[in-house]
Amino acid sequence: LREDALLCYTSHMPDFAAPVERLIDALKHLPGIGQKTAQRLAFHLLRASPEEALALSDAIRDAKEKIRECSTCHNITDSDPCLYCVGPTRNHKTICVVEEAHNILAIEKTRMYSGMYHVLGGALSPLQGRGPEQLKIKSHRRRRGDRRVPLKVAEAARRARFADWRRHSGRRGPGIRG
Ligand SMILES: [Zn+2]
Numbered sequence: 001l002r003e004d005a006l007l008c009y010t011s012h013m014p015d016f017a018a019p020v021e022r023l024i025d026a027l028k029h030l031p032g033i034g035q036k037t038a039q040r041l042a043f044h045l046l047r048a049s050p051e052e053a054l055a056l057s058d059a060i061r062d063a064k065e066k067i068r069e070c071s072t073c074h075n076i077t078d079s080d081p082c083l084y085c086v087g088p089t090r091n092h093k094t095i096c097v098v099e100e101a102h103n104i105l106a107i108e109k110t111r112m113y114s115g116m117y118h119v120l121g122g123a124l125s126p127l128q129g130r131g132p133e134q135l136k137i138k139s140h141r142r143r144r145g146d147r148r149v150p151l152k153v154a155e156a157a158r159r160a161r162f163a164d165w166r167r168h169s170g171r172r173g174p175g176i177r178g
Helices: 003-011 018-028 035-047 050-066 102-110 137-144 156-169
Strands: 091-098 115-119
Touching: 018 035, 035 050, 091 102, 091 137, 102 115, 115 137
Parallel strands: 091 115
Antiparallel strands: none
């Protein structure tokens, strides 16, 4: 075999066995995980006992099967409506609009708020193709019965980006006021 032919052949060999490649690939899809971290995690899981490694896959499966979106506020929950929407001590006249479900935890930790929540499911992000249609704004309108949506969590920068998105896409979208 010629030396260059050998080089050509080895450069197309996969680095790892197919199941390991698949595991690394799946881990790489997680936010903040690059190729090197994915490899480190994959080899950690391969070194771990079957019980330990499979406990992780069981936890993922369990969460995916049991956790859903609250049909009222879009919080993630194992009971619909969620505990905030049915809580007897919660103030049903106030709705706090948050970007993501995990923002609720931070607010709850302050113990200063006992109203309702509404999870938008992200922020306006024209670069990622997320306009008003992708956010849970319509259902918030329905809950309030308002024509306009007060997005108290929206920041000036996001408004600027939204205005930019609207200008470039030529779409009007719903009115947003703080
Ligand atoms: Zn809810």
